[in-house]
Amino acid sequence: MGISSDVIRGYNDTIILCLLMDEPSYGYEISRKIRTRTADAYIIKETTLYSAFTRMEKNGYVESYPGFAENGKRRTYYRITESGKRYYREKCEEWKLTKDVIEHFIREENS
Amino acid sequence: MNTIRNYLESMFANLPNTPDVIRAKCELGQMMEDKYNELISEGKSDNEAVARVISEFGNLDELGDALGIRDFLNKNQNEQRQIRQVSAEEAEQYLEDRAHFSLLSGLGTFFAIICPCGVILAGTSVHASRTLMAIGVFFLLGLIAACITLHAYSSLRMSSWNFLKLxxxxxxxxxxxxxxxLKRSTHSSMVLQRTISVLLFCTCYIPLVFLHLMVGTSAADGAGVVILLFMAALAVLILTVSASREKGYRILLSLGGMHFSRQSDSTGEVVYDRPAVRVVMSVFWPTVTCLYLIISFLTFAWYISWIIWPVAAVVENLIKAIFGIRKEEIQ
Structure with missing residues (x-):
């Protein structure tokens, strides 16, 4: 069973911000880290990733700056801002609450 | 990598050229290129890597808000909704159905070609009798009935796919x-099938000639004709099935937009706007086959009656040239 993109949509930003907390990064690296960290359970679409970047940049959670790849190609890097870190912590709290609420209604079908 | 670049170009082809859009295109292109390069370095084949990258690209819809082109996308979507999307499963099902029903209708044609066998054998047998002839005629009528049933059934079942053309x-x-x-991987087997059927066509006279010269009795001649008909029928069956499969690929690929249809020769497709011509042309080759068999059996002028085939081909091309309209001209 694949992951539902409807459910995860609200937390794409959180996932990306979490990875940017470690170090600044660029588009594909983030997408790869998401894939490896979730053991291929969640593969983020390029368009989803890009729209998340632009949205968060507009909201001031991340900043983009031009950088260079190993082969000398230009690449857009993203780093997290202070307001981004605050937003990330808020989202973490929100998730814990959400998870607790939903947990109450998840029944293991053992019997 | 070119395929990916073309794909991205085609996705963005209809979008307005704002700085935001151009930036998005560059960024997405960069991500796709990175992913492609990594997949290749992991040892994936070019095809696999391209397929992965494209399938994980996502939907341009999501960029609507990011690029400030939401209105534009919505408007576009209304136009696009008129176009029916054929999914991969549907395409596979279509090819499967096509293979299945072309085999059935091919069998129908097979029966139609071998149907006079009973009569021939009864007529040339040394024990020729009315009973034997009656059995032969029954055999003939039964096979014709089977042929019509198979053709009608398979064209009825295939008609659910008519929307692909309409x-x-x-x-x-x-x-x-x-x-x-798929088309590429089956190419060699199709060439093989075609070669076999041409070989069958070319050699189907040999047993008849051989039997006639070596044995010379009318029973042997009858048997020779029967073998000839069986070989020709088998050739037609193989040819029908393989041509139908190829046509299936062509029809599907012609839906795929500019990137793939270019290499297919969809220009050969001709349609007729006059209903009468359309009806006549839809039964053109079966009619010619019947004419050929009837004339040949009535006159036994096998040595010359083959002339019907080239004449029929010329007539068909004439009709195509006079009444036919190329498909692209309509669209």
Whole structure:
């Protein structure tokens, strides 16, 4: 069973911000880290990733700056801002609450 | 990598050229290139890597808000909704159905060609009798009935796919790639099938000539004709099935937009706007076959009656040239 993109949509930003907390990064690296960290359970679409970047940049959670790849190609890097870190912590709290609420209604079908 | 670049170009082809859009295109292109390069370095084949990258690209819809082109996308979507999307499963099902029912209708044709065998054997047998002839005629009528039933049944079942020809349809990039791969991988077997059927056609006279020269009795001649008919029928069956499969690929690929249809020769497709001509042309080759068999059996002028085939081909091309309209001209 694949992951539902409807459910995860609200937390794409959180996932990306979490990875940017470690170090600044660029588009594909983030997408790869998401894939490896979730053991291929969640593969983020390029368009989803890009729209998340632009949205968060507009909201001031991340900043983009031009950088260079190993082969000398230009690449857009993203780093997290202070307001981004605050937003990330808020989202973490929100998730814990959400998870607790939903947990109450998840029944293991053992019997 | 070119395929990916073309794909991205085609996705963005209809969008306005604002700085935001151009930036998005560059960024997405960069991400796709990175992913492609990594997949290649992991040892994936070019095809696999392209398919993965394209299937994981996502939907341009999501960029609507990011690029400030939401209105534009919505408007576009209303136009696009008129076009029926054919999914990969549907395409596969279509090819499967096509193979299945072309085999059935091919069998129908097979029966039609061998149907006079009973009569021939009864007529040339040394024990020729009315009973034997009656059995032969029964055999003939039964096979004709089977032929008509098979043809009618398979064209009825295939008619559920008529929308592929009548409505504007399209297939997505991944599906087109899959079909293209399939087409390429079956290419050699199709060439083989064609070669076998041509060989059968070329050699089907040999047993008849051989039997006639070596044995010379009318029973042997009858048996020779029967073998001839069986070989010709088998050749037609193989040819029908393989041509139908190829046509299936062509029809599907012609829906796939510019990238794949270019290499297919969809220009050969001709339609007729006059209903009478359309009806006549839909039964053209079966009619010619019947004429050929009837004339040949009535006159036994096998040595000359083959002339019907080239004449028929010329007539068909004439009709095509006079009444036919190329498909693209309509669209």
């Amino acid at each position: 409505e504007p349809c399209s297939i997505d990039y991944g599906t087109a790639g899959m079909i293209n791969d």
